[in-house]
Amino acid sequence: REVSKDLAAANGQIRNSSHEVMEGAVRQSQALEESSKAIEGIDEAAGGIAESTGNLVTAAEESSSATLELGATIEEIASQMEKLFGTVDEVSSSINEMSVASQEVAENVGILSSSTEVTVSSMLEMDASIKEIEGNAVETSKLASEAAEDAQRGMQTVEETIRGIESIRQTVDRASEAIMDLGDQSSAIGKILTVIDEVADQTSLLALNAAIIAAQAGEHGKGFAVVADEIRELAERTAVSTREIGTIITNLQEGTQEAVVAMKAGSEQVHLEVKRSKGSNVALEKIRSSTLKAMDQVNGIVRATEEQSRGSRQVTDSMNQVASMLEQIASAINQQTSGARQLAEGAESMRDIAAHGKQSTGEQAKGSRQINESMEQIRSMISLIDDSTRALTQRSRDVVDAVGSVHKVAEDNASRTAELDHVVETLTRLTAALEEEVGVFKI
Known part of the structure; x- marks a missing residue:
């Protein structure tokens, strides 16, 4: 700007001295020399200004691009902050829900822990009951085995009894046959006794006849009478004996008949007892078979109770592990609940920070847009300054060329003062324009 002022002063001097050119050609030549130097300085300054304005335009364009990128980045940050605020709000809600869920889980875990304790207690009681059942089943198996052995021995005894009864039956049958034979023989003896009785009767009649005859014979018949x-006596005794024997035979026959009836009844009873014994043997066989089946079933129960006992112990161990794990889970859930509360507090703080950041980025984005608008205005103004500076540089070069021409013409011909005045006027306008343009650049 100082150079512009000097140039304006020089132009004024040139304009004042142009009227005296004819009088002081030497002074005009010197003044033109000085003006030429001053204009060359202006040209150099204008060249520097043009270079500076070119750099300034480049910097302004880069700054404008950077501010645009910064604005886009800020807009992106604002958008992300908007999303972050929404996400933080969702996270805060989720954390609150998680906190409520953690409390519910903690309550459910407490209930489950109580149920597990009851289950473990019940499993212990059931394990004790299973052991008792197992002991009873083992004892029952032993008793069933003993019962099977007793049934086997009973079967053997019954078989021996059957064989004994069968032997008795055979003996009874033989005795019955012998008694029946004895009865038959008694009947034969009865017949013989009848004959003897008849002989005795006849003998008695003969003795009576002999006595009658002996009595008739007199003395001679005494021996015969004896x-x-x-x-007669023998016949009488024979008759008595025969009657006695008949009575005995009759009694014997009656006893034989009774014995035969009794033996038949005994034989039938023996047959019945044999059937009953065989039925008892079948029953004992069924008892033994059922006892063996029961023993197998009891052994199966023993095996099942042993497996159940092992399973019960495993379940008890598992429930104890579950109880231990539930304690760990309860502890972890308590820690999680505490952490959830801290997270909720942190999320609330983060939500406030995000809201503040959202507001700040919104204001920053607004400011960035204003900066972009200002930078665009500055870039436009700098472009205008660059264009003006380039024009000023070209004009300055034109002025330098014109001053050179004037200086040459002034040396050669003073008559060209009018042309010099014209050049001075042109230089004055150019200087004014340069001062105006430089003034704009300073702003």
């Missing part, structure tokens, strides 16, 4: 008496 014999007849003896025969």
Whole structure:
């Protein structure tokens, strides 16, 4: 700007001295020399200004691009902050829900822990009951085995009894046959006794006849009478004996008949007892078979209770592990609940920070847009300054060329003062324009 002022002063001097050119050609030449130097300085300054304005335009364009990128970045940050605020709000809601869920889970874990304790207690009681059942089943298996052995021995005893009864039956049958034979023989003896009785009767009649005859014979018949008496007595005794034997035979026959009836009844009873014994044997066989089946079932129960006992112990161990794990889970959930509360507090703080950041980025984005607008205005103004500076440089060069021409013409011909005045006027306008343009650049 100082150079512009000097140039304006020089132009004024040139304009004042142009009227005296004819009088002081030497002074005009010197003044033109000085003006030429001053204009060359202006030209150099204008060249520097043009270079500076070119750099300034480049910097302004870069700054404008950077501010645009910064604005886009700020807009992106604002958008991300908007999303972040929404996400933080969702996270805060989720954390609150998680906190409520953690409390519910903690309550459910407490209930489950109580149920697990009851289950463990019940499993212990059931394990004790299973052990008792197992002991009873083992004892029952032993008793069933003993019962099977007793049934086997009973079967053997019954079989021996059956064989004994069968032997008795055979003996009874033989005795019955013998008694029946005895009855038959008694009947034969009865017949013989009848004959003897008849003989005795006849003998008695003969003895009676002999006695009658002996009595008729007199003395001679005494010996025969004695014999007849003896025969009579013998016949009487024979008759008595025969009657006694008949009575005995009759009694024997009656006893034989009764014995036969009794033997038949005994034989039938023996047959019945044999059937009953065989039925008992079948029953004992069924008892033994059922006992063996029961023993197998009891052994199966023993095996099942052993497996159940092992399973019960495993379940008890598992429930104890579950109880331990529930304690760990309860502890972890308590820590999680505490952490959830801290997270909720942190999320609330983060939400406030995000809201503040959202507001700040919004204001920053607004300011960035204003900066972009200002930078665009500055870039436009700098472009205008660059264009003006380039024009000023070209004009300055034109002035330098014109001053050179004037200086040459002034040396050669003073008559060209009018042309010099014209050049001075042109230089004055150019200087004014340069001062105006430089003034704009300073602003």
